[in-house]
Amino acid sequence: xxxxxxxxxxxxxxxxxxxxxxxxxxxxxxxxxxxxxxxxxxxxxxxxxxxxxxxxxxxxxxxxxxxxxxxxxxxxxxxxxxxxxxxxxxxxxxxxxxxxxxxxxxxxxxx
Amino acid sequence: xxxxxxxxxxxxxxxxxxxxxxxxxxxxxxxxxxxxxxxxxxxxxxxxxxxxxxxxxxxxxxxxxxxxxxxxxxxxxxxxxxxxxxxxxxxxxxxxxxxxxxxxxxxxxxxxxxx
Numbered sequence: 001x002x003x004x005x006x007x008x009x010x011x012x013x014x015x016x017x018x019x020x021x022x023x024x025x026x027x028x029x030x031x032x033x034x035x036x037x038x039x040x041x042x043x044x045x046x047x048x049x050x051x052x053x054x055x056x057x058x059x060x061x062x063x064x065x066x067x068x069x070x071x072x073x074x075x076x077x078x079x080x081x082x083x084x085x086x087x088x089x090x091x092x093x094x095x096x097x098x099x100x101x102x103x104x105x106x107x108x109x110x111x
Numbered sequence: 112x113x114x115x116x117x118x119x120x121x122x123x124x125x126x127x128x129x130x131x132x133x134x135x136x137x138x139x140x141x142x143x144x145x146x147x148x149x150x151x152x153x154x155x156x157x158x159x160x161x162x163x164x165x166x167x168x169x170x171x172x173x174x175x176x177x178x179x180x181x182x183x184x185x186x187x188x189x190x191x192x193x194x195x196x197x198x199x200x201x202x203x204x205x206x207x208x209x210x211x212x213x214x215x216x217x218x219x220x221x222x223x224x225x226x
Contacts, residue, residue: 032213034215042218042220043202045217095166095167096161097215098159098167099215101155103153
């Protein structure tokens with residue numbers, strides 16, 4: 001059974017649309033929730049969330065964590081074709097901070 | 112901006128051969144990791160390394176795998192006798208724990224193909 005579940009698995013939008021990506025996780029040894037963007041190769045870091053209700057923002061991207069309901073969302077406003085990628089959610093847990101990843105959401109932004 | 116580097120970027124090997132994948136983590140980081148991603152599947156944790164020893168390993172990380180930090184900068188993953196199913200992208204990551212959480216930064220990966 002997957003510990004980190006992302007939805008949707010894929011999404012196709014047009015430039016300028018706003019998208020919301022979802023991630024639910026289990027609470028065992030939870031430390032933080034991380035979002036990464038994976039284009040061709042390595043996941044590149046977007047956000048790390050540790051506290052509920054505090055929104056983190058970076059340009060058109062923002063993310064928030066709900067530790068009561070055990071989920072996080074990643075919002076992208078005014079999407080651009082360069083936002084096309086797989087967005088990965090990962091739970092950091094345990095004493096060694098290992099990451100448990102979800103399957104990712106494949107976002108395709110069409111011009 | 113500091114980054115994690117990995118070599119080689121691609122490696123093709125015959126089944127049963129040994130491979131060594133190399134990583135140079137970010138210099139002031141204390142935690143080091145290897146992950147792998149089989150084509151089309153999710154990123155999976157292999158092993159974490161802290162204070163010069165393995166701190167945690169997954170079920171995937173069996174006796175065929177080993178890690179070393181031979182000097183102050185390199186971090187290596189060795190697969191002793193490769194199998195077809197070891198074909199994957201291998202990512203090294205490093206992080207500096209801050210207590211409440213840790214951001215892990217990933218290297219560009221080594222794509223391993225076992226024939």
